[in-house]
Amino acid sequence: MNEIKQIVEALLFAADTPLSVERIKDVLEDEADIRAIRAACMALRLEYDQLGRAFELREVAGGFQFRTRPELADYVIRLKKTNPLRLSRAALECLAIIAYKQPVFRAEIERIRGVDSGGVLKALLERGLIRIVGRENLPGRPLTYGTTKRFLEVFELKNLEALPGLEELALEAGFSPSPPEPPEVFPLFGQAKEAARPGPEAEEEVLDEGAAAEDSG
């Protein structure tokens, strides 16, 4: 086990891209199985965390990679004499829409944002954060966009599923993701709405599951 861990550590150190467990398995061939490699990665991650080193092992874009701690960014930037990555708010909005709705075409992005987004899209393409993934089967066959692996790498995301849920985001911004129960003064309204949405039952179910999980755990 110790030996595997060392081998894995060496590979991760020498690699210049995030290494997936599968990729490490390719290198080790029959010397270790996937589970052992995964366990070694996890153990390493924990160790680096506990050692309080300047860098840590992070899960990025489906693999593992050593990265410096955010607190030290100022110093590393000084060493590199580079301009740190910067994206405008418009660019981030576009990127977020693409990340969640991919494949998505330009008109849809602009509908959501309410403003022209051509220039922003171009900038994101140039930075390699998004790519053209195909064409929508609509009049004019508009190009559709998706995020790249680089997007996951830059934003330190394990995969796209690691993005927070949209409804949760609305709630945290202080907005309910669905309309409230209409007041009783308008019975017609109320009936229509109640039939239309799952209503409180669905929420209760989720709560019950949570409670059950707590009980068993």
Add this chain to the structure above:
Amino acid sequence: MDSSVKPKPHPAGSGGPGPTSALFPAGGPVILSGVEETAYQVKLPIFEGPLDLLLHLLRRNEVDIYDIPIATITGQYLEYLELMKQLNIEVAGEFLVMAATLLHIKSRLLLPSAGPDEEAEDPRLELARPLLEYIQFREAAARLDQRPWLERDVFMRGRNDEIAQPENEPALFNLGLFELLEAFKGILESLSQRQSLAVRVDRVSVRVRMGELMDLFRQQSELVFEELFEGDRTRTQVVVTFLALLEIVRLGFLHIHQETVFGPIRLSVRREAFRLEEG
């Protein structure tokens, strides 16, 4: 007296009780008095689009997205557009479309519904739905911003020139502008030795020539500097080709390199850039 700064009257339909000066109290237009009483500046918060502005108004009025006081919000929205006009800021078309939507919803709220059979949906939902969608993605964008970014907050080992700064990219100036100009001069001088039977002057734009050069590099990933000028017969053509080359290099599609001091200048394709361009 300073009559020019007095608040303008409310547009009709504005439900807001406060005076105009209280419209944008925080982060709103800051009125900075100059030395002269007549000289004043107004700073407007910059809104990305109509939804951004609308959201700002909702937050400031602390209203529920599903219970928007349309009259108040429409009034304030139009006031803002008016302010933009007064400041000679061009009001983008999107802002006007939203104004029309707001007024339309407002008018429908005033009219009684056509009958019991009609879909009894609150017309304000037409506003709430896109707003909510926008809020979600705006929040998602804010979350992305908070993440530890590579090359901003966290760094990996060694160089990562793909994201990093353009100044480290092997560019023109690593080779030396003078070497390149020297080579260019050589091409111009060789022109006089070439046979020329040109009767008609072809006007070639830099843009067109860029496209041709790009096609050339799609076929061949590396070319020697001189090869680019092979088809050129006139001084203008050579200049246009040279300018097109500079532009392509500036856009980051090519590497320029020279192995030895007086060796051939080679141009090679930066594959990652071409891949991006082609999607």
